[in-house]
Amino acid sequence: MTNSTQHxxxxxxxxxxxxxxxxxxxxxxxxxxxxxxxNEEQMQTFYELRSAANQLAFTTERAEPSLAVKKQLMxxxxxxxxxxxxxxxxxxxxxxxxxxSALAMAASFALLLITLALVFYAFNLNSEINNKEELIxxxxxEITELKNEVQQKEELLSILEARTVDLIVMSGLEVNPNGxxxxxxxxxxxxxxxxxxxxxxxxxxxxxxxxxxKNNKPLPSGVFAVNDPxxxxxxxxxxxxxxxxxxxxxxAITLEPEGGSPQPTGDIYLSGNVxxxxx
Amino acid sequence: xxxxxxxxxIGKITHSGxxxxxxxxxxxxxxxxxxxxxxxxxxxxxxxxxxxxxxxKRTEAEDVLQxxxxxxxxxxxxxxxxxxxxxxxxxxxxxxxxIDHIRSKGYKTQQKASVSIHEPAFTLEGDKFDPLETTIxxxxxxxxxxxxxxxxxxxxxxLKIAYYKGMTQSxxxxxxxxxxxxxxxxxxxxxxxxxxxxxxxxxxxx
Numbered sequence: 001m002t003n004s005t006q007h008x009x010x011x012x013x014x015x016x017x018x019x020x021x022x023x024x025x026x027x028x029x030x031x032x033x034x035x036x037x038x039n040e041e042q043m044q045t046f047y048e049l050r051s052a053a054n055q056l057a058f059t060t061e062r063a064e065p066s067l068a069v070k071k072q073l074m075x076x077x078x079x080x081x082x083x084x085x086x087x088x089x090x091x092x093x094x095x096x097x098x099x100x101s102a103l104a105m106a107a108s109f110a111l112l113l114i115t116l117a118l119v120f121y122a123f124n125l126n127s128e129i130n131n132k133e134e135l136i137x138x139x140x141x142e143i144t145e146l147k148n149e150v151q152q153k154e155e156l157l158s159i160l161e162a163r164t165v166d167l168i169v170m171s172g173l174e175v176n177p178n179g180x181x182x183x184x185x186x187x188x189x190x191x192x193x194x195x196x197x198x199x200x201x202x203x204x205x206x207x208x209x210x211x212x213x214k215n216n217k218p219l220p221s222g223v224f225a226v227n228d229p230x231x232x233x234x235x236x237x238x239x240x241x242x243x244x245x246x247x248x249x250x251x252a253i254t255l256e257p258e259g260g261s262p263q264p265t266g267d268i269y270l271s272g273n274v275x276x277x278x279x
Numbered sequence: 280x281x282x283x284x285x286x287x288x289i290g291k292i293t294h295s296g297x298x299x300x301x302x303x304x305x306x307x308x309x310x311x312x313x314x315x316x317x318x319x320x321x322x323x324x325x326x327x328x329x330x331x332x333x334x335x336k337r338t339e340a341e342d343v344l345q346x347x348x349x350x351x352x353x354x355x356x357x358x359x360x361x362x363x364x365x366x367x368x369x370x371x372x373x374x375x376x377x378i379d380h381i382r383s384k385g386y387k388t389q390q391k392a393s394v395s396i397h398e399p400a401f402t403l404e405g406d407k408f409d410p411l412e413t414t415i416x417x418x419x420x421x422x423x424x425x426x427x428x429x430x431x432x433x434x435x436x437x438l439k440i441a442y443y444k445g446m447t448q449s450x451x452x453x454x455x456x457x458x459x460x461x462x463x464x465x466x467x468x469x470x471x472x473x474x475x476x477x478x479x480x481x482x483x484x485x
């Protein structure tokens with residue numbers, strides 16, 4: 001027997017057993033190695049023997065597996081299809097993703113509408129807030145004004161509450177005949193409340209100045225300005241010159257350079273005599 | 280030989296559907312579950328019979344059958360139409376799975392050695408099957424059985440034990456109490472004889 005014949009016989013021995021799954025593991029690996037390096041003739045032998053062995057399957061009686069096998073199999077396949085990213089599932093994914101994107105678009109549109117509504121609502125709210133803030137500022141200004149007014153009134157009242165006060169009524173003179181005013185004077189506390197009406201607004205660089213004539217000598221008693229002639233103006237005067245109704249003669253208001261003068265220099269706008277107590 | 284010619288002609292008709300099966304495999308490769316279902320419908324009885332003849336226990340055989348088709352699903356891309364048809368690929372896969380099962384440790388510990396050299400005596404359930412499928416199957420079975428009958432008894436015995444019992448040659452040697460070399464020679468001679476008888480009638484790679 002030649003080497004070649006022996007070799008062929010060895011190959012056929014292994015091949016015949018291999019196609020019947022009758023080789024031990026070691027020989028099976030040996031044959032698979034041989035097959036990888038096999039020539040055309042050996043491959044042909046392998047295919048022919050395998051075909052013959054496969055025919056033996058027909059000699060076994062067919063048998064019906066239970067329906068559960070098919071059910072279970074398809075369930076496993078479906079699970080695999082659901083989790084794998086294969087071509088067939090791509091269609092499903094595409095379909096479902098297109099469903100999802102349609103849903104997402106609807107959701108986006110809804111979200112957009114909600115956002116626009118919210119923006120519109122916020123804009124209105126903001127506008128309303130601005131209006132309210134404006135109103136509040138306006139009201140606050142009014143409150144401040146009223147508070148000032150109340151304070152002035154309280155101050156007026158506090159002066160009026162004094163045990164003894166003098167009321168000096170002042171009238172307009174030639175330069176401003178419609179003007180009038182009052183001085184409520186508390187000589188003890190050296191305080192006075194001045195009210196003036198119909199005095200023209202002070203020109204730039206000028207101020208009105210109140211004078212207390214004591215023993216016929218004018219004493220500067222405060223500087224003020226009138227900005228709105230249509231309204232009555234009230235001024236509280238403190239730290240007035242030390243005087244009393246015995247030595248005080250009159251009160252007068254002149255227009256003086258801004259900040260006042262030590263002596264009256266300008267026109268007299270209002271004046272009134274201090275009435276001496278009859279007693 | 281006349282009977283072989285007639286039966287072989289029927290056998291060839293059986294596999295005229297090979298192209299359709301290859302198409303099915305292409306679909307399975309593309310993960311078409313319906314295609315797998317069709318392939319299962321076509322082959323489950325034949326393959327289950329095969330598995331049952333080796334594994335014996337019905338529930339285990341069903342597990343193996345399921346594993347075979349899961350494998351078909353997962354390994355469809357390894358099927359090469361040019362190197363064998365679907366039948367051959369499926370039968371090889373099923374044989375391998377069945378043999379792997381009975382050679383697994385778990386199976387060996389529970390299996391009591393009871394060896395019969397005859398084909399498993401399963402009830403023929405032909406009535407339950409599609410009549411055409413039954414006819415084709417029976418005809419092909421007849422052809423192969425006749426071919427086996429042509430082989431000398433000593434060789435046929437080894438082939439049957441190997442095929443139906445899933446024994447390795449070493450196991451057959453022990454079982455028959457004959458030298459391993461004799462088993463190898465009988466296997467080779469028997470298989471070549473079988474091939475020679477069948478090859479003129481059956482398409483290669485069937």
